[in-house]
Amino acid sequence: MAGYRRYFLPIFSFWLLIFLGFLAVPVEAAPPALSRGQLIFVPVYSHIFFGDRQQSFNLSVTLSLRNTDLTAPIEITSVRYYDEKGKLVKDYAPPAITIEPLASARFYVKESDVSAGSEASFLVRWQSPQKISPPIIEGLMVGTSFGQGISFTSPGRVLQELSGK
Numbered sequence: 001m002a003g004y005r006r007y008f009l010p011i012f013s014f015w016l017l018i019f020l021g022f023l024a025v026p027v028e029a030a031p032p033a034l035s036r037g038q039l040i041f042v043p044v045y046s047h048i049f050f051g052d053r054q055q056s057f058n059l060s061v062t063l064s065l066r067n068t069d070l071t072a073p074i075e076i077t078s079v080r081y082y083d084e085k086g087k088l089v090k091d092y093a094p095p096a097i098t099i100e101p102l103a104s105a106r107f108y109v110k111e112s113d114v115s116a117g118s119e120a121s122f123l124v125r126w127q128s129p130q131k132i133s134p135p136i137i138e139g140l141m142v143g144t145s146f147g148q149g150i151s152f153t154s155p156g157r158v159l160q161e162l163s164g165k
Contacts, residue, residue: 033134034131034132034133034134035128035131035132035134035161035162036127036128036129036130036131036132036162036163037125037126037127037128037161037162037163038125038126038134038158038159038160038161038162039123039124039125039158039159039160039162040122040123040124040125040126040137040156040157040158040159041121041122041123041156041157041159042063042121042122042123042124042137042138042139042154042155042156042157043119043120043121043139043154044061044063044109044120044121044122044139044141044154045059045061045118045119045120045139045141045154046058046059046061046109046113046114046115046116046117046118046120047059047114047118047143048118048143048150049118056114056118057143057145057146057148057150058111058112058114058143058145059111059141059142059143059150060108060109060110060111060141060142060143061108061109061120061139061140061141062106062107062108062109062139062140062142063079063092063106063107063108063109063122063124063137063138063139064104064106064136064137064138064139064140065079065099065104065105065106065107065124065126065135065136065137066099066103066104066135066136066137067099067100067101067102067103067104067135068102068133068134068135068136069101069102069128069132069133069135070101070102070133071101071132072101072128072130072132073098073099073100073101073128074098074099074126074127074128074132074135075096075097075098075099075126075127075128076093076096076097076098076099076105076124076125076126077093077096077125077126077127078091078093078123078124078125079091079092079093079097079107079122079123079124079125080092080122080123080124081107081109081116081120081121081122082116082120082121082122082123083115083116083117083120084116084117084118084119084120085117089115089116089120092107093107099135107122111142111143122139122156123159124137124156125162127162134158136156137155137156138153138154138155138156139153139154139156140152140153140154141153141154
C-alpha cells in the first residue's frame with residue numbers, strides 16, 4: 001500500500017498536466033458572422049458620479065466606427081445621439097458616410113456637453129451591398145478634472161440585422 005501512494009501522486013500529476021495541456025491548446029476562433037448591415041446601440045456616459053454626495057465628473061465622448069473588412073467599404077447611413085430619456089439630441093450623419101476597408105470614422109461630444117444626461121446613447125446604422133465582416137463600433141469616454149484622469153470604453157451591441165439593398 002505504501003508503494004502505491006509513493007507512485008500515485010507523480011503519475012496523477014503527470015496525467016493531470018497532460019489533460020490540462022490539452023485544455024490550454026488554442027482553438028481557432030470561428031470566423032465572425034458576415035453581415036450586410038446592422039443597427040448598433042452604443043451606451044455612453046457624458047458624466048459619471050462619485051463620492052457620497054454624488055459629485056459629477058464630466059467626460060468627453062468619442063464614438064469610434066472601424067471598418068474591419070479587408071476589401072469592402074461600409075456606408076454609415078445614420079448616427080443619432082440620444083439622451084438618457086430616449087429623446088433624440090443630435091443627428092450626426094444625415095448624409096451617408098463611406099468608410100473604406102480598414103479605415104475609421106469618429107464623432108465627438110465635448111466634455112462640457114452634458115445636455116444628454118449621464119447615460120446617453122448612440123444608434124448607428126450601417127450597410128454594405130455584400131456580406132462583410134461587421135465593423136467595430138464603440139464609445140470611448142475620457143475625463144481629466146481635479147488632477148485626475150479616467151478613460152473607459154463601451155462596446156456597441158447589435159439590435160437588428162438589416163437586410164441589404
